[in-house]
Amino acid sequence: MRVLVTRPQPQADEWVAMLQALGVDAVALPLLAIDEAPDPAALCRAREAVGRMALVMFVSPSAVERFFDGAEPALVAAFSAPDAPIAGGTGPGTHAALRRAGVPEAAIVTPSPEGGRFDSEALWQRLQSMAIGWRGRRVLIVRGEGGRDWLAETLRSAGAEVAFAEAYRRAAPRLDAPQQALLADALSRPTAHCWLLSSSEAVRQLPALAPSADWSRASALATHERIADTARSLGFGDVEQVDVTPEAVAARVRRSIQSRDPSSRP
Template sequence: MPTSGAADVAASLRVLVTRPAAQAREWVDGLRAAGLDAQALPLIDIRPVDDPTELHAAWQGLGSVGLVMFVSPNAAEQFFAQRPPGAAWPAALQAASPGPGTTRVLRALGVVEIVEPAADAAQFDSEALWMQLRTQAWAGRRVLVVRGTSGRDWLAERLREQGATVSLACAYGRSAPLLDDAGCTLLQAALDRPAQHLWFFSSSEAVDHLEALAPARNWAAGRALATHPRIAARARALGLGQVLESRPALAEVVACIQSIAS
């Protein structure tokens, strides 16, 4: 249990949720419900692809696919947003999800058959998902990976090694944010008073974009919480003085923030 002094420090921190806007809102609501001061400051912008032809073709070919892997909630949302008229998700088609956020989106979209990492997995990522997929027979099966314009190919490589035919479909683009006035104000406050703010990172790309927004900054007084060791390593490389790590589960993130002592 955190001491009262640590709890006071945590309560005085403003947590800046840097996820894309759609996911940031959910996290802000959850953190506020836990008594924390949370604000959304998305550091990654999500945009639909300019030409949906590839996605329409992917929808039409779902009947011959044995698995569709969605790399993120945005991948699921944008893929279904581009569903052509008359196309339907096959009821028995298995979807793969790297974690609870993507799974929640898929269930809301009506997908029933979902494989995801174990609830107690050390991380929610491709490696943890592969632990659930590796026992299936992949030789000769077709797999579709729905992703953004960039990303890791680690899981696709594992599936190909097991004999699967893997194709990739780009469902959305990711870019640096264009901050509005409120976002600029939040950013400046965090730069001016780093000890009173906590950066909440769920992507190394968000760290990259923060560095671009404030180049040549001394980050030694800054604090961050990262949801994966790779992200934490990137935050430390930026120079942030305190970098905490937590699984991307609300209760664990809240507990991690509350553990902060002055």
């Protein structure tokens, strides 16, 4: 079974490498492209304001990469100051991206891996456990153009002043010839492939890429219940939610292979 990693680049290649190291036949088929920030001047102003924030929340690894890309060293240094803001994120990928950007571990807050849930609600639970008084505090949410507002509304209800920094734009995928061939193979042999889905917006690109496709025999692993619901609404016949780790994905793929072919069991 070949796993189609649909994250945007460069995350897709990173996940492919991690899954291959775990013995999974994985290949990148990004369903979203990440373009430049819609307003570079506004992004620069947001970077300059980091030191005045109590929390800077990054919605994805792409948000981290684009926010720090080309920024002055003072931006990273702001997360090491005595009154440094919290660098928040919703999952292990964002946590890893913050560390690669140079943000110290002590400044990072993400959902606990033991909780098994990686979203804004899980991050809010972690923040609540820190007993922070949010009234009058400033928060910056770094995201793509547009996006979900649940955490912003929750923080505002707690008295925080919330602003957004749009660090990138999500765009339709631009598949090259090998990727188009990969898509065609996945559509012609659905039971030989498994789609690894990490974004509802990415799932919604599929009807444009394959307008006449029958998804009833296709299987998918989704990293959140909302993504799983989006895949089911498109017509995916077999959708299962999985933790956001390569190890969890690899284990689920092995179980699927063994259920189809008992001779492959160790």
